[in-house]
Amino acid sequence: xxxVMQNPRHLVRRRGQEARLRCSPMKGHSHVYWYRQLxxxxxxxxxxxQKENIIDESGxxxxxxxxxxxxxxxxxxxxxxxxxxxxxxxxxxxxxxxGYNSPLHFGNGTRLTVT
Amino acid sequence: xxxxxxxxxxxxxxEGALVLLRCNYSSSVPPYLFWYVQYPNxxxxxxxxxxxxxxxxxxxxxxxxxxKKSETSFHLTKPSAHMSDAAEYFCAxxxxxxxxxKLTFGTGTRLQVTL
Numbered sequence: 134x135x136x137v138m139q140n141p142r143h144l145v146r147r148r149g150q151e152a153r154l155r156c157s158p159m160k161g162h163s164h165v166y167w168y169r170q171l172x173x174x175x176x177x178x179x180x181x182x183q184k185e186n187i188i189d190e191s192g193x194x195x196x197x198x199x200x201x202x203x204x205x206x207x208x209x210x211x212x213x214x215x216x217x218x219x220x221x222x223x224x225x226x227x228x229x230x231x232g233y234n235s236p237l238h239f240g241n242g243t244r245l246t247v248t
Numbered sequence: 249x250x251x252x253x254x255x256x257x258x259x260x261x262x263e264g265a266l267v268l269l270r271c272n273y274s275s276s277v278p279p280y281l282f283w284y285v286q287y288p289n290x291x292x293x294x295x296x297x298x299x300x301x302x303x304x305x306x307x308x309x310x311x312x313x314x315x316k317k318s319e320t321s322f323h324l325t326k327p328s329a330h331m332s333d334a335a336e337y338f339c340a341x342x343x344x345x346x347x348x349x350k351l352t353f354g355t356g357t358r359l360q361v362t363l
Contacts, residue, residue: 173257
């Protein structure tokens with residue numbers, strides 16, 4: 134039973150380019166969360182999605198960031214026109230539901246470096 | 249609003265010694281509390297969680313934590329440290345209301361285990 138799969142593991146982008154981060158949730162999980170971890174900090178919630186719906190995007194920067202979870206395929210976190218401050222580890226987590234008996238399962242993250 | 253404070257960004261213990269990692273939370277509603285462990289270049293793994301019921305919860309790898317409402321604390325302990333426990337530990341809170349799987353994390357405590 135594969136866990137949460139994120140790719141790529143490492144991504145290097147120059148300032149102004151676009152970054153696309155992919156997340157395939159665990160089998161049977163229809164809830165996906167994206168978190169960002171800046172150096173020496175804890176994880177910060179970005180967005181919560183279910184299939185084809187954004188449920189909570191209260192942690193997403195207002196500009197340049199978007200997320201989707203289509204009916205088919207992985208969830209995508211997209212960052213347009215990246216800047217140095219976007220350099221961080223981005224973690225995806227999935228759960229089968231949203232109750233407290235549905236703990237989050239995390240992927241190994243995508244480490245984005247903006248040069 | 250919820251928040252988590254982890255006292256001590258770095259903790260060092262000798263192998264075989266008691267491990268105590270501190271976590272205090274702030275929540276206006278009954279909290280759900282979690283401890284996660286992160287090994288280098290990996291995602292977060294759930295150690296244990298408190299939702300309702302018994303305030304002393306046992307997790308994997310010999311760790312346990314006690315929910316103390318009067319102290320708003322959820323400290324993580326292990327009687328005897330092992331070298332393999334060296335990692336970063338995150339305390340997190342969510343709530344009964346809203347999205348229970350949306351977590352607010354502390355900034356983490358890096359545990360070092362020495363011979």
